[in-house]
Amino acid sequence: MLLLMDTANIKEIKQSIEMYPIDGVTTNPSIIAKEKRDFIELLKEIRDIIGYDKMLHVQVISQKADEIVEEAKYINKEIGGNLYIKIPVIPEGIKAIKMLKGEIKTTATAVFTPQQALIAAKSGADFVAPYVNRLDNISANGIKVVSDIVKLINIYNFNTKVIAASFKNVEQIYGVCMAGAHAITVNYDMINQLIFHPMTDWSVLQFVKDWENFYGNKKIRT
Numbered sequence: 001m002l003l004l005m006d007t008a009n010i011k012e013i014k015q016s017i018e019m020y021p022i023d024g025v026t027t028n029p030s031i032i033a034k035e036k037r038d039f040i041e042l043l044k045e046i047r048d049i050i051g052y053d054k055m056l057h058v059q060v061i062s063q064k065a066d067e068i069v070e071e072a073k074y075i076n077k078e079i080g081g082n083l084y085i086k087i088p089v090i091p092e093g094i095k096a097i098k099m100l101k102g103e104i105k106t107t108a109t110a111v112f113t114p115q116q117a118l119i120a121a122k123s124g125a126d127f128v129a130p131y132v133n134r135l136d137n138i139s140a141n142g143i144k145v146v147s148d149i150v151k152l153i154n155i156y157n158f159n160t161k162v163i164a165a166s167f168k169n170v171e172q173i174y175g176v177c178m179a180g181a182h183a184i185t186v187n188y189d190m191i192n193q194l195i196f197h198p199m200t201d202w203s204v205l206q207f208v209k210d211w212e213n214f215y216g217n218k219k220i221r222t
């Protein structure tokens with residue numbers, strides 16, 4: 001299972017990488033714009049922090065296949081290495097994914113149906129990114145969509161991996177992991193929520209209290 005951070009915030013990336021077993025960073029134009037910085041300069045700084053062993057997913061803006069391909073090549077030239085170009089699953093995006101196959105790795109994004117994922121996988125996308133919470137918000141079932149995509153990829157034996165995205169609670173993350181999603185990308189708040197449980201904190205406090213009742217402030221290692 002791959003765990004990625006869905007952020008372009010330098011502080012959040014540094015802290016998450018220090019704390020958790022992070023495999024890479026995903027961004028999109030909204031996430032990038034929030035940082036109010038030069039696009040390439042920001043991506044280069046992220047690359048410096050995560051290195052080349054962790055993957056970086058960066059999204060294009062254009063909506064015409066030729067221009068998407070040009071943007072993908074430009075980002076690849078500037079950032080390079082362990083890079084995945086995120087391309088929305090509009091028809092021109094699918095065409096661009098086909099054009100880039102074998103040259104630049106791609107992540108088909110803004111996926112809302114198993115059918116979109118299937119076409120993207122057949123076109124050669126390395127990842128498909130279904131948006132779980134945005135589906136739940138329109139009374140659809142995000143976890144079910146992820147589950148169906150995983151099944152279809154297995155039925156047809158595609159090399160494509162599912163990177164489930166857009167989470168607002170840990171239950172959604174648990175659901176897509178149980179459904180066999182190969183990867184999840186979560187924001188800074190969600191990664192901290194994943195590990196939080198009040199009973200864990202309570203238990204730790206209790207251990208310390210019991211220790212101090214007998215040993216006072218004596219440490220295990222003096």
Ligand SMILES: O=C[C@H](O)COP(=O)(O)O
Nearest residue numbers: 006027028134165166167
């Ligand atoms: O790139 C896609 C994002 O992961 C979507 O997440 P969001 O619904 O929280 O904006």
